[in-house]
Amino acid sequence: MIGKKRWAAYGIGISLLLGGCADSDNTPQFQDQYERVQDYKGEGYSLNNGEENDKIAEAHRKEIEQAVKTFFLENYKTEVKVHNLVGNVDGVTVFVESTGPVHLYTYAIVSLNEDTIVDGVRTQEGEVERGIREGLYRLVLEKEFHQLGAYLEKVASEHKVVGRTIESLQNVGGSGHMTPYYSLSSLKDDEAIKPVYDLYMENPKTKVKRLKEAYEAQAFEADMLRINIMLFMEEENVPPSEKVMEKVARDLQDLESIPPGTYRVAVNDNGVHKESFEGFKDNSVEEEVILTD
Numbered sequence: 001m002i003g004k005k006r007w008a009a010y011g012i013g014i015s016l017l018l019g020g021c022a023d024s025d026n027t028p029q030f031q032d033q034y035e036r037v038q039d040y041k042g043e044g045y046s047l048n049n050g051e052e053n054d055k056i057a058e059a060h061r062k063e064i065e066q067a068v069k070t071f072f073l074e075n076y077k078t079e080v081k082v083h084n085l086v087g088n089v090d091g092v093t094v095f096v097e098s099t100g101p102v103h104l105y106t107y108a109i110v111s112l113n114e115d116t117i118v119d120g121v122r123t124q125e126g127e128v129e130r131g132i133r134e135g136l137y138r139l140v141l142e143k144e145f146h147q148l149g150a151y152l153e154k155v156a157s158e159h160k161v162v163g164r165t166i167e168s169l170q171n172v173g174g175s176g177h178m179t180p181y182y183s184l185s186s187l188k189d190d191e192a193i194k195p196v197y198d199l200y201m202e203n204p205k206t207k208v209k210r211l212k213e214a215y216e217a218q219a220f221e222a223d224m225l226r227i228n229i230m231l232f233m234e235e236e237n238v239p240p241s242e243k244v245m246e247k248v249a250r251d252l253q254d255l256e257s258i259p260p261g262t263y264r265v266a267v268n269d270n271g272v273h274k275e276s277f278e279g280f281k282d283n284s285v286e287e288e289v290i291l292t293d
Contacts, residue, residue: 035274036270041165054086056092061085080099101139105170106175129197133193152231160235184228190221226262232279233270236270240269260291260293262288265289
């Protein structure tokens with residue numbers, strides 16, 4: 001096993017959805033709950049009352065993994081690899097990553113029983129669909145997202161900030177298309193990506209060129225695609241830099257060829273809450289930028 005405050009505008013985090021909890025107080029008595037973001041790979045992550053099912057999941061890992069892979073293939077025509085199993089009060093939460101060109105991290109919830117062990121597989125309503133839309137956005141606007149990623153890497157190299165580890169995204173991320181520096185949130189009513197989503201779900205082997213042609217750019221609305229930039233201070237015991245936050249927010253408005261959308265730029269201190277994956281805290285600083293084209 002590897003192992004809350006999310007931006008309210010973008011919904012609550014996966015830990016709260018699945019019953020996890022965290023304390024955002026980062027005073028000294030809570031320091032042992034946090035780990036350097038550069039070191040955090042998901043160890044210590046937990047969901048409420050999941051200790052007993054943690055043990056069952058580990059003992060039956062192979063059959064649980066196979067049930068989850070079959071579930072995603074049958075219901076979403078998506079092949080996945082399993083990264084992590086975390087016990088929850090009713091069973092086990094299984095964190096997965098898609099293996100195809102439409103990239104996303106997500107999770108399934110497996111119910112357990114004493115007889116057959118796997119007693120059903122389900123997902124949180126709308127979560128996988130959202131992740132697929134986000135992965136399709138990353139595919140359709142490939143050049144633009146590449147530019148955004150290159151810019152954020154440059155910021156990290158020049159301003160003593162860092163992103164999350166890939167391992168933490170794999171093991172406890174589970175929230176659609178994510179990179180060390182940003183994650184996406186695509187809303188259900190987004191008409192621009194809908195024809196792409198429909199085409200993909202009809203035939204996941206559709207060529208990328210055809211998917212890009214199906215994208216309705218003229219129907220795009222900035223509040224339908226939210227791009228959440230999360231940066232962390234490189235050093236411990238250093239407060240979040242408003243200067244870096246303001247620079248990134250200002251640069252986004254001047255950069256050419258990056259994705260349109262509603263950006264939320266946040267800079268956090270160096271700590272990640274071990275049990276919940278959360279990095280946003282009371283001392284974090286944030287700003288919103290809207291790019292329409």
